[in-house]
Amino acid sequence: MTSRSRDRVADVRSVVVTHMVDYQIDSVVPLCEGLDNLAYEVNGELIVRFSKEPDLARRTALVGHEARVLAAVAEISPLPVPEPTFAVAEQGCLAYYKLPGAPLLDMSRHQRSAHGTSIAAALGELLTALHAVPIARLVDLVDADHQPLAEWRHEATENYVTVAGQVPAAHRRPVEAFLDASPPHDGCTPRFSHNDLGIEHVLIDPVAWTVTGIIDWGDAAVVDPAYDFGLLYRDLGPAATRAAISSYRTDVNDLAALSERAVFYARCSVFEDLAHGIETEQGKYVDKSLAAMEWLFPPQPPHLDRAAKDINPRAGTSAHHAADKWATSKA
Numbered sequence: 001m002t003s004r005s006r007d008r009v010a011d012v013r014s015v016v017v018t019h020m021v022d023y024q025i026d027s028v029v030p031l032c033e034g035l036d037n038l039a040y041e042v043n044g045e046l047i048v049r050f051s052k053e054p055d056l057a058r059r060t061a062l063v064g065h066e067a068r069v070l071a072a073v074a075e076i077s078p079l080p081v082p083e084p085t086f087a088v089a090e091q092g093c094l095a096y097y098k099l100p101g102a103p104l105l106d107m108s109r110h111q112r113s114a115h116g117t118s119i120a121a122a123l124g125e126l127l128t129a130l131h132a133v134p135i136a137r138l139v140d141l142v143d144a145d146h147q148p149l150a151e152w153r154h155e156a157t158e159n160y161v162t163v164a165g166q167v168p169a170a171h172r173r174p175v176e177a178f179l180d181a182s183p184p185h186d187g188c189t190p191r192f193s194h195n196d197l198g199i200e201h202v203l204i205d206p207v208a209w210t211v212t213g214i215i216d217w218g219d220a221a222v223v224d225p226a227y228d229f230g231l232l233y234r235d236l237g238p239a240a241t242r243a244a245i246s247s248y249r250t251d252v253n254d255l256a257a258l259s260e261r262a263v264f265y266a267r268c269s270v271f272e273d274l275a276h277g278i279e280t281e282q283g284k285y286v287d288k289s290l291a292a293m294e295w296l297f298p299p300q301p302p303h304l305d306r307a308a309k310d311i312n313p314r315a316g317t318s319a320h321h322a323a324d325k326w327a328t329s330k331a
Helices: 004-021 056-073 109-131 150-165 169-180 226-236 238-248 256-280 284-298 304-310 327-330
Strands: 030-032 037-042 047-051 083-088 092-097 190-195 202-206 211-214 222-223
Touching: 004 030, 004 047, 004 083, 004 092, 004 109, 030 284, 030 304, 047 056, 056 083, 056 327, 109 190, 109 202, 109 211, 109 226, 109 238, 109 284, 150 169, 150 256, 190 256, 226 238, 226 256, 226 284, 238 304, 284 304
Parallel strands: none
Antiparallel strands: 030 037, 037 047, 047 092, 083 092, 190 222, 202 211
């Protein structure tokens, strides 16, 4: 264990002793590191999580925000969510008793493929419930987080440059053609959503293969309703995403357009996940990102217009062009 790790374990012990005076600590185990947080497990039952946000004011605000969001979401979600035990906002710390189950990310690719459709169907019902909440009800609780699709493509390009050497050669030309193409139409009706519904935040019972909880609500916001479907498409593939959309009930958003934007978000976000896995040496993120290239950027034509149809047969198509000398043109 490094000195930094020992210091963080000491921080965990300190905050638990301070806020749970009669609680005896027998073990503190590093659990995982995501893009936004570090998590530790105490006594196999208590999750103590620290934000990685360096700015004190923002770190404080983020923790307070998530605690309030969890209280609101508990009244909305058809799936279990954590109930905060205590928060130390200035330290970016949030603690809660762990929900049953294991992260879907920890399951093998074969297991995720075998059970992905039933899991995704439950997540489609979750998104139905979240997206149905009137925005006015949450106006003082969450912000809007809806940047133009052109900005998503720009950020994806920057992330791809950092990981291009790790992307198998067969997928690079489809990737570069996508990054050179125009994004889909940006029109949508923003809705309240989890806004980070990757499989690392979905807990499942590995025996019954049911969803037992949804964690990490710190990014919850008013967003494009297609975004969380995009993360499901990125992590679970076309069949599972079809199941999620089939269980999704809405009379506001056009499902064909939603499917097309979901594919766009999936393609953009995979490079950030891949970069995160490489930077933090977390092979699970690297492996799932590289596996996703098969359906996000298949090497055989037609490689770009097919994806939206794969998750919704009514989805529209976009014109795309090849980029033989993409890397040179971006230099």
